[in-house]
Amino acid sequence: VRVREVLFFPSRVTCVEGLLAAAREDGGKGLRLAPCLCSLPHEESELSRLLARLLSARRSLELCIFAFSCPQLSCAILLLQRRGVRVRVVTDADYMAVKGSQIGILRKAGIQVRHDQESGYMHHKFAIIDKRLLLTGSLNWTTQAIQHNRENVMIVEDAKYVKLFLEEFERLWEDYNPV
Amino acid sequence: VRVREVLFFPSRVTCVEGLLAAAREDGGKGLRLAPCLCSLPHEESELSRLLARLLSARRSLELCIFAFSCPQLSCAILLLQRRGVRVRVVTDADYMAVKGSQIGILRKAGIQVRHDQESGYMHHKFAIIDKRLLLTGSLNWTTQAIQHNRENVMIVEDAKYVKLFLEEFERLWEDYNPV
Ligand SMILES: [Zn+2]
Ligand SMILES: [Zn+2]
Numbered sequence: 001v002r003v004r005e006v007l008f009f010p011s012r013v014t015c016v017e018g019l020l021a022a023a024r025e026d027g028g029k030g031l032r033l034a035p036c037l038c039s040l041p042h043e044e045s046e047l048s049r050l051l052a053r054l055l056s057a058r059r060s061l062e063l064c065i066f067a068f069s070c071p072q073l074s075c076a077i078l079l080l081q082r083r084g085v086r087v088r089v090v091t092d093a094d095y096m097a098v099k100g101s102q103i104g105i106l107r108k109a110g111i112q113v114r115h116d117q118e119s120g121y122m123h124h125k126f127a128i129i130d131k132r133l134l135l136t137g138s139l140n141w142t143t144q145a146i147q148h149n150r151e152n153v154m155i156v157e158d159a160k161y162v163k164l165f166l167e168e169f170e171r172l173w174e175d176y177n178p179v
Numbered sequence: 180v181r182v183r184e185v186l187f188f189p190s191r192v193t194c195v196e197g198l199l200a201a202a203r204e205d206g207g208k209g210l211r212l213a214p215c216l217c218s219l220p221h222e223e224s225e226l227s228r229l230l231a232r233l234l235s236a237r238r239s240l241e242l243c244i245f246a247f248s249c250p251q252l253s254c255a256i257l258l259l260q261r262r263g264v265r266v267r268v269v270t271d272a273d274y275m276a277v278k279g280s281q282i283g284i285l286r287k288a289g290i291q292v293r294h295d296q297e298s299g300y301m302h303h304k305f306a307i308i309d310k311r312l313l314l315t316g317s318l319n320w321t322t323q324a325i326q327h328n329r330e331n332v333m334i335v336e337d338a339k340y341v342k343l344f345l346e347e348f349e350r351l352w353e354d355y356n357p358v
Contacts, residue, residue, distance in 0.1 A: 006343045120327030148299030164185045
């Protein structure tokens with residue numbers, strides 16, 4: 001059955017360290033992780049469900065995001081890159097310069113990032129996982145939006161929509177080629 | 180066949196007066212309209228396709244939009260209201276106060292509008308037509324976004340997604356009830 005799901009934000013604030021730690025230890029099968037002792041609830045939330053979808057990537061991630069400052073989502077992207085997933089990021093030049101943006105951190109880790117060079121905003125907020133699953137909606141990847149705003153992220157497993165968004169990604173990737 | 184389509188912006192700037200005039204004359208079947216003499220191209224564009232979808236509403240429109248300043252889209256909503264379509268609008272209190280917002284105009288025409296009363300933004304950008312067709316994406320309904328930004332609007336005719344977004348609309352409609 002194809003995934004048809006929508007995450008509605010704001011998300012409760014929950015601990016996602018266990019999720020990230022498990023993804024980090026992906027190689028060490030069966031390794032038992034010590035439980036996290038922090039004071040946040042250790043339950044599912046919209047953020048943990050979004051993270052779990054992202055961490056399911058095995059081959060490729062195309063990310064097209066206007067604003068990116070959420071440290072946990074950044075951590076997930078770095079994990080994917082280390083796991084050998086081909087990660088490409090398109091973002092907006094103006095937001096990139098904002099304090100708290102994670103884009104510099106992704107670049108330092110060797111992730112390919114391209115940004116717009118035009119007056120309008122690169123305002124998309126979508127990700128494509130393994131050329132198979134599309135995450136798209138109103139949500140920028142900021143802690144403010146995740147914890148406080150009314151937002152949506154659709155999760156779409158439909159070849160036609162995936163193809164249309166992939167084509168848009170490739171158009172932007174070429175348009176924003178710095179050479 | 181179910182509609183599965185994505186509009187990618189920016190849109191070329193085209194004249195949509197013919198589209199709006201034809202919708203205005205909806206009652207006067209077969210009435211021949213004089214061609215528009217303005218200097219803009221009289222062709223299809225992303226904006227005209229978005230307008231045509233909206234103008235297809237016959238019974239109901241739920242609109243949940245962060246920023247709304249585009250006069251042509253506002254004109255379409257007023258036409259729907261006059262045609263007897265039940266229009267309900269949810270929006271963000273902060274953007275409502277911005278110069279150029281169309282929300283005051285909709286209210287003056289008798290359209291029901293509710294807004295958030297919380298610190299986070301009501302950041303959704305979706306519309307549901309006749310409880311059957313969902314339009315959702317990154318696009319705010321502003322001329323800036325339509326003409327200059329990289330944006331997407333998915334057009335989704337899928338009962339499950341429509342149901343999920345309608346439920347979110349009804350949640351907001353109740354949460355933002357002023358009484
Ligand atoms: Zn914890
Ligand atoms: Zn014209």
